[in-house]
Amino acid sequence: MSNALKDQLLKAGLADAKKLKAIKKDKHKQKVQAGKNTVVNEASSLAEQKRQQQVERDKELNQQKQALAQQKAIAAQVKQLIATHTINAKGEVAYNFTDGSLVKRLYVNTKLHDELSRGLVAIAKQDEQYALVPAAVAEKISQRQPESIVLLNTKQQQTDEDDPYAEFQIPDDLMW
Incomplete structure (x- = not known):
């Protein structure tokens, strides 16, 4: 105021x-x-x-x-x-595979060598060790941690229609 x-x-x-x-x-x-x-x-x-x-x-x-x-x-x-x-990998046949830029070798038996080639068995890396595991387990592992699977061959049953060598069979005993 x-x-x-x-x-x-x-x-x-x-x-x-x-x-x-x-x-x-x-x-x-x-x-x-x-x-x-x-x-x-x-x-x-x-x-x-x-x-x-x-x-x-x-x-x-x-x-x-x-x-x-x-x-x-x-x-x-x-x-x-x-x-x-893990599948026991003891054997006398050498299986060569690549880990990154390195070529590694595992000695397996002939049955495992064939299964590795056809994609029924895969190679997984744990720490610095390599282990053979079934393909179904390898797919589970690759879903969780893809860098752990070193080798998983895919099953290829498709034949090319234009393949001129389609009528010839590849021998089973062919080793590189």
Whole structure:
């Protein structure tokens, strides 16, 4: 209230000095609180932003941990599949295959050599060891961890109609 209005209200008896002081004090408190609220609002908004950023970081870390745990679980499944379905590969016939850019050799018996060639048996790599596993197990492993399967020949029964050598049979005892 302006001074002239205060004086007029006091003279008319509509207000007394105590009420005017209380009103003045309330207005002063509101001004002070308004100043504090802006500081408090800025601080609370900054705190809220930091909390949101922390929540996002925590979510990302949690996703990374879950992905790592899932990879470990898949690796354990693959290791178990290879360990339980390994075929004994002792033999006298050498079977050559490639692992990346390296040519490797496994000594197997003639039956396993034939099954490897026809795609009934596959070669899986566990750590630095090679193991022979059935083709069905190799497909399960390749679904989980494709880099573990070193060799899986596909069964090709299709004959080309234009093949000039289609009428000739390939001998079974041919070794390279």
